[in-house]
Amino acid sequence: MTDAYAFLERPEGTREAIMKATYHALCEHGYAELTIQRISDHFEKSKSLLYHHYDSKDELLLDFLDFMLSEFEEGVPGPETGDADDRLEAIFDRMLAEDLPAERHDLIAAMTELRAQAANDERYRRHFTRHDRFFEDHIADVIADGIESGVFREVDPGRVAAFLLSVFHGAMTQRVTAETDRVAAVRAELDSYVEATL
Amino acid sequence: MTDAYAFLERPEGTREAIMKATYHALCEHGYAELTIQRISDHFEKSKSLLYHHYDSKDELLLDFLDFMLSEFEEGVPGPETGDADDRLEAIFDRMLAEDLPAERHDLIAAMTELRAQAANDERYRRHFTRHDRFFEDHIADVIADGIESGVFREVDPGRVAAFLLSVFHGAMTQRVTAETDRVAAVRAELDSYVEATL
Numbered sequence: 001m002t003d004a005y006a007f008l009e010r011p012e013g014t015r016e017a018i019m020k021a022t023y024h025a026l027c028e029h030g031y032a033e034l035t036i037q038r039i040s041d042h043f044e045k046s047k048s049l050l051y052h053h054y055d056s057k058d059e060l061l062l063d064f065l066d067f068m069l070s071e072f073e074e075g076v077p078g079p080e081t082g083d084a085d086d087r088l089e090a091i092f093d094r095m096l097a098e099d100l101p102a103e104r105h106d107l108i109a110a111m112t113e114l115r116a117q118a119a120n121d122e123r124y125r126r127h128f129t130r131h132d133r134f135f136e137d138h139i140a141d142v143i144a145d146g147i148e149s150g151v152f153r154e155v156d157p158g159r160v161a162a163f164l165l166s167v168f169h170g171a172m173t174q175r176v177t178a179e180t181d182r183v184a185a186v187r188a189e190l191d192s193y194v195e196a197t198l
Numbered sequence: 199m200t201d202a203y204a205f206l207e208r209p210e211g212t213r214e215a216i217m218k219a220t221y222h223a224l225c226e227h228g229y230a231e232l233t234i235q236r237i238s239d240h241f242e243k244s245k246s247l248l249y250h251h252y253d254s255k256d257e258l259l260l261d262f263l264d265f266m267l268s269e270f271e272e273g274v275p276g277p278e279t280g281d282a283d284d285r286l287e288a289i290f291d292r293m294l295a296e297d298l299p300a301e302r303h304d305l306i307a308a309m310t311e312l313r314a315q316a317a318n319d320e321r322y323r324r325h326f327t328r329h330d331r332f333f334e335d336h337i338a339d340v341i342a343d344g345i346e347s348g349v350f351r352e353v354d355p356g357r358v359a360a361f362l363l364s365v366f367h368g369a370m371t372q373r374v375t376a377e378t379d380r381v382a383a384v385r386a387e388l389d390s391y392v393e394a395t396l
Contacts, residue, residue, distance in 0.1 A: 030318040109317035116314030118375035119307035120228040129377040136380075156387075162380040163365070163387035170368030177316035179327040182334075182360040189354075189361035196394035 005071055015067070017045055018053065022064045027106040031113035036060065058123070061114060065127045069134060076138055084146030088194070091139065095168040096187045100175070109176040136161045143198070152198045160198070164190075203269055213265070215243055216251065220262045225304040229311035234258065256321070259312060263325045267332060274336055282344030286392070289337065293366040294385045298373070307374040334359045341396070350396045358396070362388075 007016040008023060021042035029038055036057055040047040054060040077087060100108075118124035140161035146152035171186045205214040206221060219240035227236055234255055238245040252258040275285060298306075316322035338359035344350035369384045 032315075032318060112317050113314045115371070115375050116311045117230075119310050120230060125375060125377060128375050132372060132376045132380075133378065155390075159383045159387045162383035163391075166365050166368030166372065166380070166384050167361070168368065169372060170364030170366065173313070173371060174330060174364065174367060177313050177323060177326050178330045179323060180331065182330075182364070185357045185360035186364050189357045192353075192395055193361075193391050197390055 007067075007071070014045065014049060014053075018043065018050060018060070019064055019067045021050075022060060023107075026061075026064070026110045027103055030106075030110050031061070031117070034061075058117075058121070062123055062127060065114065065124075065131070069127075069131055073134060079145055084142050084149060084151045087142045088139075088146070088198075091142070091164075092187065092190060096171055096183050096190070098184055098187070105176060108172050112173050112176055132165060136165050139164055146198070155198060205265075205269070212243065212247060212251075216241065216248060216258070217262055217265045219248075220258060221305075224259075224262070224308045225301055228304075228308050229259070229315070232259075256315075256319070260321055260325060263312065263322075263329070267325075267329055271332060277343060282340050282347060282349045285340050286337075286344070286396075289340070289362075290385065290388060294369055294381050294388070296382055296385070303374060306370050310371050310374055330363060334363050337362055344396070353396060 005023075008020055011017040011020045018039075021039050021044070024042045025034060025039040028042075034057060036050060036054065039057075039060065040050050043050055050060075054063070077090065079087075081087060082090075097104075114124065115128055118128045136158070140157040143152060143155065143157035143160050147154060147157065167186065167190060171183055175181045175183055203221075206218055209215040209218045216237075219237050219242070222240045223232060223237040226240075232255060234248060234252065237255075237258065238248050241248055248258075252261070275288065277285075279285060280288075295302075312322065313326055316326045334356070338355040341350060341353065341355035341358050345352060345355065365384065365388060369381055373379045373381055
């Protein structure tokens with residue numbers, strides 16, 4: 001879970017090159033204004049390749065979402081990276097970062113638009129169901145590790161994970177859709193919650 | 199904050215009749231598929247009135263959002279309705295209702311789409327800034343009342359309110375954009391949080 005995605009630095013093969021172009025076009029234009037033409041403007045290879053692989057913008061974006069989820073899955077720090085409390089802290093630092101670099105802001109804004117598609121498009125809903133399940137399972141694993149090693153109290157890992165995911169999701173959406181950024185307040189209260197319950 | 203909006207039962211004047219038509223068209227079609235024509239299909243008065251008042255779908259929807267916020271503002275239960283802990287509980291019951299009637303589901307889905315517009319449209323962003331501020335202030339008032347009356351501990355009302363708003367917002371968005379509804383788990387953990395910190 002880092003900003004330094006390998007596929008942006010050194011895209012391998014056609015699919016990664018397409019994913020890189022999609023990433024940049026999505027950050028630049030957002031979902032509503034995105035077109036395959038605008039993605040092809042960021043594409044370094046033959047534009048006909050892009051049209052050859054995807055019939056529509058949504059088909060391409062759904063593939064992009066799957067690709068990004070795989071990147072998240074591969075990039076998640078495992079138990080070897082530290083104690084459960086440090087790993088949980090790292091997730092908080094990532095999800096509720098006080099300073100948001102412009103490109104990450106734009107990516108979160110675009111993801112907010114893509115998630116809204118799921119309100120009326122079951123293809124997007126299927127994706128975000130997998131997306132939420134992955135992040136929830138990952139957080140629950142960290143909590144369970146912490147209980148096992150005696151760092152956390154005997155809580156219900158799945159329940160805590162569902163709660164934390166709502167906090168992250170709500171705070172990230174709000175910060176790109178309203179002018180007042182409450183992330184610092186949310187983070188401070190989240191720390192109180194962790195201290196009192198975990 | 200009830201589902202029984204007076205303007206849906208007995209719309210008074212042209213604006214409320216337009217708002218009623220917009221409400222039903224938005225619940226039926228969602229944002230992306232909404233057109234002024236589809237709103238006019240739900241409108242009981244002369245359709246030319248609708249086109250006379252609004253130049254575009256977004257102009258109408260921004261007016262609808264303002265109208266709905268006023269409805270929320272008027273419908274919020276005051277201190278006369280109970281102790282702070284009961285009032286907070288009522289907010290939880292409303293925001294994280296386990297059973298979601300179909301029309302309320304559709305309204306939340308449409309609001310999720312409208313909020314996503316704020317990612318790239320500052321008119322929507324201005325609205326949701328006011329929207330968030332109103333709900334945050336309302337929750338903070340309830341917390342502050344509870345501290346004053348000795349029901350809650352000496353917490354920071356604004357910080358708690360920002361945190362709770364993220365929880366509500368995240369959980370409501372997730373339930374209309376993913377297949378797995380985690381609201382029961384979120385609510386259970388929220389109760390743990392309240393018990394441990396408030």
